[in-house]
Amino acid sequence: MPGVNMSKKKVLITGASGMIGSDLYDRLSASYEMRGCDLENHRNISDFHQVDGKNFKSYLPAFEGVDTVIDLASIPSATSPWEIISENNIPCMYNALEAAKQSGVRRLIFASSNHVTGMYEFDNPYHSIISGKYDKLDSLKIPHITKSMAVRPDGPYGIGKALGEAAGRYYSDKFGLSVICLRIGTFNAEDKPINARNFATLITHNDFEKLVSCSIEAPDNVKFDIFYGVSNNLWRFWDLENARKTIGFNPTDNAENWRS
Numbered sequence: 001m002p003g004v005n006m007s008k009k010k011v012l013i014t015g016a017s018g019m020i021g022s023d024l025y026d027r028l029s030a031s032y033e034m035r036g037c038d039l040e041n042h043r044n045i046s047d048f049h050q051v052d053g054k055n056f057k058s059y060l061p062a063f064e065g066v067d068t069v070i071d072l073a074s075i076p077s078a079t080s081p082w083e084i085i086s087e088n089n090i091p092c093m094y095n096a097l098e099a100a101k102q103s104g105v106r107r108l109i110f111a112s113s114n115h116v117t118g119m120y121e122f123d124n125p126y127h128s129i130i131s132g133k134y135d136k137l138d139s140l141k142i143p144h145i146t147k148s149m150a151v152r153p154d155g156p157y158g159i160g161k162a163l164g165e166a167a168g169r170y171y172s173d174k175f176g177l178s179v180i181c182l183r184i185g186t187f188n189a190e191d192k193p194i195n196a197r198n199f200a201t202l203i204t205h206n207d208f209e210k211l212v213s214c215s216i217e218a219p220d221n222v223k224f225d226i227f228y229g230v231s232n233n234l235w236r237f238w239d240l241e242n243a244r245k246t247i248g249f250n251p252t253d254n255a256e257n258w259r260s
Contacts, residue, residue: 008033010065011216014053014096015072017042020111020187020208024070027209032216037062038073053092056099063103068216071096072111078118078157085160093164097171097179107178109215110168113161114183114201114228114238118154120145129235132196144239147183147226165226172224180215180222180247184208185230185238192258199255200235207231207251214247222246231255 009032015021016036022043025034037049037059049062053073063069073096074089093110100108121130125137126145153159161183168179185201186193187208193199203211211229218225225246228238233255243249 009067009216010035011068011070012037012062012066013070013072014038014051014059014062014092015074015111016045016048018072018076019189020076020184021070021072023205024072024209024212027205028212031213035062035066053095054088056095059095059099060103063099063105066103067106069096069100069105069108070111070212071108074111074160078113078115078155080157082156082159085156089157089160090163093160094167097167097177101171101175101177105177106220107180107216107218108168108171109212110164110179110181112165112181112183112226113158114185114230115154115158116162116165116183117145117149117152118158119152120149121154126237129200129237130197132199134235139234142235142237144241145228145237146239147228147242169224176223178218178220178222179224180218181226182211182215182229183226183238185228187229193255199259200233200237201230202233202253202255203229203231203251204253207253210251211243211249214243214249218247 011032012035013021017038035047036045037051041048051058073092151162165181171177172179185203186198227243230236230238231253232251
């Protein structure tokens with residue numbers, strides 16, 4: 001149509017060679033002009049920048065001309081000690097925000113984590129649910145953990161992600177960068193629950209693609225927000241309502257489909 005720009009948005013994934021980054025790159029390639037960056041190009045991505053996220057200058061060329069950044073660059077283990085978080089994850093996160101600001105990126109989608117509020121799982125009814133003990137519990141009456149509740153990290157990894165959310169809020173308020181933080185649940189290679197906790201916390205690859213796509217396409221007036229990344233599991237205890245209302249995220253998978 002005359003006067004309509006039909007070009008695809010250019011989307012950069014940092015940490016594109018990782019498990020989540022690789023899957024997401026393939027799934028989004030049909031809808032967006034994709035670029036990847038990481039320490040190594042393990043998947044022969046055509047538009048790829050070899051970078052060290054701890055080195056700010058190496059990041060800048062990868063961010064040039066990009067509409068949206070999906071920031072996955074980190075050591076993803078929730079049991080990582082503080083030395084790894086402080087020396088790797090936090091510098092990578094901060095450099096991505098600063099590179100996005102300097103490069104005129106419209107939106108950065110930060111891969112936060114459910115571990116930002118992980119200590120709630122030591123309280124009931126959440127502890128009973130992750131243990132698979134559903135006696136006397138009604139799945140329809142579980143009080144959901146929402147973004148407005150106090151941050152309660154369950155370790156250095158969660159602390160680092162909480163800091164990332166705070167830094168994202170700063171870059172949004174101070175510089176006008178749109179930042180969406182996704183508190184990702186259990187995304188695993190098996191794409192199914194493999195223990196009792198996963199029946200509450202699983203996000204399937206299919207639903208995660210939907211969440212990220214909804215975040216990319218969210219209205220420009222979404223300047224900062226936090227959404228839990230979880231499938232529509234019977235026993236989920238993280239809130240989805242604000243993601244449904246704000247960006248139209250409606251997960252369709254349910255971990256109970258794998259219940260034997």
